[in-house]
Amino acid sequence: MYSLLGCTNLVVAVIVIVGLARVCAAAEPSRLRAGSYAQAEAIWSRALLRQLCAALVLPCFISGALYLAEAFYERVEGQWLAYTILSVWDRTLPPILESMCLLIICGFFQPEHPELFLKKQNSMGNTSTSQELDAVASSPGGQQSSASSWDKTVQSLSARSLEVEELLEFFCRLGPRRDASGAEAVMPSYDPWLSTTSDVVRGAIIPVSRAGDCGLAFVNCLPGATASTSTTLPDCMVSHTWSALFLDLVAAVVADALELDEYEKVAQRLAEPRGAQKLLQEVRRKSCQRYWICAFCVNQHAGICNGFGSEPTPGSDQHSRWDAGRRDTVTGGVFGLCSCSEPKYFDGPMCEMNKFDDMMGLLQHRQPNLRHLVAVDRRFELFSRAWCVAELVQSYLSNLPQTVLLLSNRALDVQAECLETYNRLATLTVLDCKASREEDRLQILAKIPDVHEFDVQLQAVIFGSRGLLRKALAGFDRVDAAARAARRAASAAAASEGP
Ligand SMILES: [Zn+2]
Known part of the structure; x- marks a missing residue:
């Protein structure tokens, strides 16, 4: 026996x-x-x-x-x-x-939150920050640092910003008039579930910011907009991609202002009739934050308003992207071009599209609480766009506090059945980003002292409050989470090893 x-x-x-x-x-x-x-x-x-x-x-x-x-x-x-x-x-x-x-x-002797050893920000130390500031002080081309036209453009750009309320008021004007608020409707073709930020720039921001024969940055057309004063300095720089839904950008910024950690519900509310007005009231009760968003803060009339860039070879990938960029996603029609006589600059000291790094450096000097909001679109296109990655790199080098907002954190939960999002973000590397010109991509990557370290830090920012770390684990949940995490690890390994 x-x-x-x-x-x-x-x-x-x-x-x-x-x-x-x-x-x-x-x-x-x-x-x-x-x-x-x-x-x-x-x-x-x-x-x-x-x-x-x-x-x-x-x-x-x-x-x-x-x-x-x-x-x-x-x-x-x-x-x-x-x-x-x-x-x-x-x-x-x-x-x-x-x-x-x-x-x-049952995890009786364990902390409720799993202890994952993620690399935190600030591991770079302060040397990189001071290097960046030095770089700002000595503007490119060996010019005199005192008020050169390059610095003037940087100063002018960094003094622009908009409040969440102004962003929401603009959003309310888009589309066929949805309410009787009396505000003039712009871009009747706007559809929250189809229109991209690029569509809204072409269809609404450019027409609205036209001033007679000239053109201004959208924020300079707002009532009460003044030249560079400290009150218009942004509190937060926003990174987003133009090819994603404009709804996602607005929802992410509103969610950030409302101190939410995801923007799916805000996006749904924005798309409902009168949803934006209700959010406007909620936002007004919060402390007002000012945001720097390129679509609104860069003068589009000094750049892209009268053209779509040179046409790439027909039949190529670049051509289809170029063609999509000039058409309204909803109607399929080619956008009309602006006829203003504002001088255009695509390069050099007057150009407003090549100064993100300098602007961030200058703002950090003048705005000690500056943050960086990464508004990640629902298809995670942001992480594969070289110019967006360049902004992430800049804020990383400057040690800016980063907030990454996703549509929903559920996709990263350890209980999530679908592992596609997890695989993508948990093995993210900037080496996979794309730019229309290979030399741009290489130039952006060359600025990263250690690509591996950068990837690790980016993942730590994304998963710092998500995934396993989002919820406390009690009792048998730990065992369940451990088994699911093992499954995720196998899936992520298979995904990163490739077919
Ligand atoms: Zn124009």
Whole structure:
């Protein structure tokens, strides 16, 4: 009888070891990039699974050994004392041990939030910041730093910003007039679920910011807009992509102002009739923040208003992107061009499109609380656009506090069934970004001192409050999370290894 009980316990222990070894093998950290978020999660998962394995196997081994020893001494003459001691242990030790192990399995001795070792911002130290500021002080081309036309453009750009209220008021004017507020409607073709930021720039921002024969930046056309005063300095620089929904950009900025950590609900409310007006009232109750958004703060009339850029070779990828950029996504019609006589600059000291780095450096000097909001579109296109990545790089080098807003954090939850988003973000690398000109891409990447370090930090910003770290884990949730994390690790490894 004792032999049978002993052997059964040992067999159970072996089954548990074999079963959990397979799950542990899925979470093999060495298959993932060193330092990536995916690897941090895999390490956590494997440690927890090993702990679980020990907690399950230890009572089986001890009970098994006790039973086998009892079986042995039962048969040996004159060993009744050893047999009696073993019988007492066999009745008292296993229940105590099993209770302790159950508490371990339930995470009784563990912190509620998993401890993932993610690299935090500021690991670069302050040297890079001072280098950037020096770079601003000495403007390009070896010109005199005192009020050169380059610096004047940088100063003018950095003094522009708009409030969330102004952004929402503009949003209310888009589309066929949806309410009787009396505000003049612009861009009747606007559809919140189709129109991109590029569409809105062509269809609304450029026409609205035309001033007679000239043109201004949209923010300079707002009532009460003044030249550079400290009150118009932005609190937050916004990175976004023009090819994504304009709705997502507005929703992300509004969500940031409302201190939300995702923007899906805001986007849904914005798309509803009178939703924007209700949000406007909520935003007015919050402290007002000023945002720098290129579409509104750059004078489009000094650049793109009268053209779509030179036509690439027909049939190429660039051509289809160029063609999509000149058409209204909703109607398919080519946008009309602006006939203003504002001088155009695509390069040099007067150009407003090549000064993001200098502007960020200058703003950091003048606005100590400056933040960087990364408004990630629902298709995560932002991370593959070289110019958006360039902005991420700049704020990383300047140690600006970054906020990454996603449509929804649920896709990164450990319980999420679909792993596509997780795989994409947990193995993200800027090396995969694209630009229409390869030399632009290489120039942007060359500015990153250590691409790997940059990727790791970006993932830490994205997952710092998401994924495993979003919710406290209690009881058997930990075991569930560990097994799911192992599955995610295997999936991310497969995705990064490629077909
Ligand atoms: Zn114009």
